[in-house]
Amino acid sequence: MSYEISRNIVKNELVDKIEELSGQNVFDCYQCGTCSAGCPVVEYMDIMPNQVMRLAQFGATEDLINSKTIWICSACLQCSTRCPKGIEVAKVMEALRSINLRKRVGTLDPNKIETEDLQDLPPIALVGAFRKLTG
Ligand code: SF4
Ligand code: SF4
Incomplete structure (x- = not known):
């Protein structure tokens, strides 16, 4: 039996917030890894961009909000331009930073x-x- 992660299964405040702030549907990601392969600062990240997308699909709030990755991201947009599904991953990163910054949590x-x-x-x-x- 296979389990497909979808919006119908994951009802999560974080997922809703990411979508609201970024305009991106994290469930469109099929984990090809292209975003991580082209990211110029991936070696400094604790969670790779494709893993960010996967954790977002699971609504893994704490892992994402507390990750170094969202601050390391330089917003270069490489991932957004290369994603075969048209997902603007950089906007997802920005949304995660914004969620922290709105709580006055910075780095x-x-x-x-x-x-x-x-x-x-x-x-x-x-x-x-x-x-x-x-x-
Ligand atoms: S490039 Fe797009 S589809 Fe591929 S893992 Fe990254 S976000 Fe997902
Ligand atoms: S926008 Fe951020 S996550 Fe995307 S490739 Fe650039 S540094 Fe990496």
């Missing part, structure tokens, strides 16, 4: 940036990092 504390770094980094990099990583 960058501006007060902990070294003074030398503040002097060396271009302002646009700091603004981008604050917008993406600060809750």
Whole structure:
């Protein structure tokens, strides 16, 4: 007997929220792995992009919300352009970051940036990092 993961089986607040924020249907993913194969920062992730999609299908809230991957993702859109199912995986990553940020949970504390770094980094990099990583 085979079990197909579908929206009818997984009733989960996280799945609904991802769909609302990203506009993507995580159940469209058939785990081909193309997104992970082309991701330029996958080696730094604790969960690969295709695994993010699979965990989202299962509604594995804690694993996703607490993963390093959603912060490591550089939003380069490579995965979104290559997915054969047309899923914008980068938007799913963004949705997961947003769920954390809306709870004021971020991964960058501006007060902990070294003074030398503040002097060396271009302002646009700091603004981008604050917008993406600060809750
Ligand atoms: S490329 Fe698309 S279909 Fe393939 S694993 Fe990634 S999200 Fe799923
Ligand atoms: S958008 Fe994120 S997950 Fe997708 S390929 Fe780029 S870094 Fe990897």
